[in-house]
Amino acid sequence: MHGDTGDLYRTFAEQEARGNSATYRELAERVAEDGRLCALLDGLPAAKRQPNLLFGAVRHLGGPVAEGWPAFRDWVAAHWDETSATMLERRTQTNEAGRCATLLPLLATLPQPLALIEVGASAGLCLYPDRYRYRYLPADGAGDPVAEFGAAASPVALDCAVSGPVPLPASLRERLPEVVWRAGIDLNPLDVRAEEDVRWLESLVWPEQTHRLDRLRGAVRVARAEPPLLVRGDLNATVRELVARVPAGATPVVFHSAVLAYLPPEAREEFAATVRELPGHWISNEAVSVLPAVARRLPRPAPAGSGLFALARDGRPVAFTGPHGQSLDWFDDAPAAGPGRTSDTRA
Ligand SMILES: C[S@@+](CC[C@H](N)C(=O)[O-])C[C@H]1O[C@@H](n2cnc3c(N)ncnc32)[C@H](O)[C@@H]1O
Incomplete structure (x- = not known):
């Protein structure tokens, strides 16, 4: 050693x-x-x-x-x-579109249309939840999908094993979130149109995980058709300014996954305090220990060594998620869907 x-x-x-x-x-x-x-x-x-x-x-x-x-x-x-x-x-900037499968049920319950602001967006591939196809499967893998819907012609199909009372109402089967604006912040935004950046993203996918490589390539095609607005900067320094640019009538949704672990604890606290004051909603999807205020409200501990993330809406945990979006374990006592914040839109 x-x-x-x-x-x-x-x-x-x-x-x-x-x-x-x-x-x-x-x-x-x-x-x-x-x-x-x-x-x-x-x-x-x-x-x-x-x-x-x-x-x-x-x-x-x-x-x-x-x-x-x-x-x-x-x-x-x-x-x-x-x-x-x-x-x-370079930096480790793995961009995993699969995480959209765990974000989608929350996004679909918010007042539409949505303006998405992703902090720590990498190349922005999680900014297209309305451009992918979804298959929610029973957690034990047996039986028919629980729900199957999405953008029919999408080159990206996301499978996610679900347990607990995930809010997948019948209407969601026909309706994806309506995204009217999408933007991201990153210390080093990657450009889906730049071959070197895409090759770097591909190099970060682990060798045996060929399904993730296929998914990445499909998501890059989706993003190239409509490249996202990505702002270079630190999320704490930039998030307010980007939320201020949200078009009138859209619900601002600030979200992030696998990002805050890169920040020291004080900077995570600063971000949480900032985003709580912003209009709209905040969705966090991070390893369970990353946001102590979310971790303290978990109804049960994550299984030891599972590597699960905690998904939270406005600081209140709703589910454990697989780190690449492969599973969604909704809590029985998760806060009910719906607005829940005073200033939901910038109308
Ligand atoms: C592991 S990637 C996750 C990308 C994306 N959120 C996803 O789920 O696929 C983390 C990203 O956060 C960015 N990042 C880390 N610290 C940041 C900061 N302080 N401000 C903005 N971006 C940051 C990194 O550059 C990187 O692109």
Whole structure:
């Protein structure tokens, strides 16, 4: 074991890659034991030593990740300058359109039409919930879909296993949320029209998860047809200004998934305080420990080691969600759907 970096890679192997990627699990375990590679990684700032960043950079540069440890180790040693430069230049910005399947039931219950503002949007692929197809399946996988609807010709079909009283009313089967405005904020917005950015997004999808790669490519096609407005900036510095640009008559919905973990706790608190004061609604979808105020209101703890996210509307938890949108476990006592905030629209 080699210090903190070794621990980082071993933890990743056990807690994240295990059961999801045999390739990354093996590579991460071997990196953890390799003093030379750990020493190279230690030369980078702490935030740049992450396994996902190293493996994504190697794939982005055309290096071998699926050819076994010796090929990976030798390639990285021979190409460390390019690899480290890519790790310094890029960020882990995985953009997962699948998360729209868990956001959709909440979005559909808000006063329509909607203006979507995603903070930490990456390339903005979660800004198109009205452009995808959905199949909500029983949690045990048996039987017919619970609901199936969406944009019929969409190249993106999202499957989501549901449990609990998810609000999928009959009307939702015919009606998707009506989105009249969509915009995002990111420290480093990725451009769906730029090949290099799309290749980077592809490099971040884990090797065995070919269904996620197909989904990413489909979502990029959707976004290219109508590229989103993405603003470069810190979410705390920019969110007010973007909400102020929402067209009259639309309900502003500020949302985020897999973003606030990148912020220190004080900045998360600052964001939560800001967004509570803004008109419209706030939807958060983050790992359970990321927003303590949401975590404290959970009706039950998430199963240990599950990696589940907590989905919350205006700070009140409504469900656990699979981190890539693959499951939605609605709470029995989730707050009822409907407005619930005083200033719902900017009319
Ligand atoms: C893991 S990605 C998630 C992207 C998208 N929300 C999704 O669910 O697919 C996290 C994104 O948050 C962005 N980000 C992190 N900290 C940020 C900040 N303080 N302000 C704006 N964006 C930030 C990163 O650049 C990255 O694109």
